[in-house]
Amino acid sequence: MEVYQLHHPFDEAAVDQTPKVLAMGFFDGMHLGHQAVLKQARDIAHDLGLPLAVLTYDQHASVVFEAHEQPLRYLTPLKRKLELLAELGVDQTYVVNFTAAFAAQMPQTFVDHYIVGLGAQVAVAGFDHTYGADANSADMAHLTEYAQGRFEVCEVAKIEHLGQESASSYLRTLVDEGDVDTLQTYLAMPYQTSGVVVHGEARGRQMGYPTANVETPNDERLPGVGVYAVSLKIGDTWYPGMASIGYNVTFGENRPKTVEINLFDFAQNIYGEAVQVQWHHYVRGEVKFSGMDTLKAQLAHDEATIRDYFKVKESNEAGINGI
CATH class of the missing domain: 2.40.30.30 (Riboflavin kinase-like)
Incomplete structure (x- = not known):
């Protein structure tokens, strides 16, 4: 798997811009919801004969927006995340340094540079994926509008397991409570x-x-x-x-x-x-x-x-x- 480290603003000429399917997300935990996004993206990539790429981030967005008394502790730190992405058949991963300047982009700017600019023919993400600085429109419902016909959008629906949404926030609670038995069913490992x-x-x-x-x-x-x-x-x-x-x-x-x-x-x-x-x-x-x-x-x-x-x-x- 090829890994590209991107710092905003990045030089588009320095990355592979050939057509690809792009799955987007932070993917902390690589749980059933994340796996569903990656499976959908992998299936589309296979059908279209395109490589599968992932756009993810080196740190949680909250680093930019709030103070933390303790270091952030992740379910899947970046090294582990990259290992899992490679195991799941991802061809390329773009790791963006999540900074205040990156977070300040308007949604259209993000789409132009980080989806179109990476050569995405199809963008795949979960139903709750967000991007850009406008909280009212930086969501999956508006992504087709920002795409302007340059790429297709695939939104993956919420995944529930044991009556609970498969979400990183819930999994962090399971870890903190020591409930690794239930946690394993959400990770499939x-x-x-x-x-x-x-x-x-x-x-x-x-x-x-x-x-x-x-x-x-x-x-x-x-x-x-x-x-x-x-x-x-x-x-x-x-x-x-x-x-x-x-x-x-x-x-x-x-x-x-x-x-x-x-x-x-x-x-x-x-x-x-x-x-x-x-x-x-x-x-x-x-x-x-x-x-x-x-x-x-x-x-x-x-x-x-x-x-x-x-x-x-x-x-x-x-x-x-x-x-």
């Missing part, structure tokens, strides 16, 4: 984060449960505090295990939040490894125990529960695949 394995306090090792302490980038949204069934990718291999997100309250107050993962039947030294984490299943919340012995007993129970979860999961997947 496990929720995933990344990080680097760093040194911790080695208390897990003392109890017979050595952990990989994963330092997560500031722009990634971690699930809520609790214990989870996870998979950790090291190199090209996924390993099952159990993860704790929390403050280690058993060992004192006012402690930093950590991500600690105990991998089953694993004994490699992985300090410094860049890893990915798939969050499969929420098990329980964080508990303050009376000491190491009671905590160790709970960890044994958690391990048994999570091993059983993976056995059932593997059995179900084998059945689906006809193995």
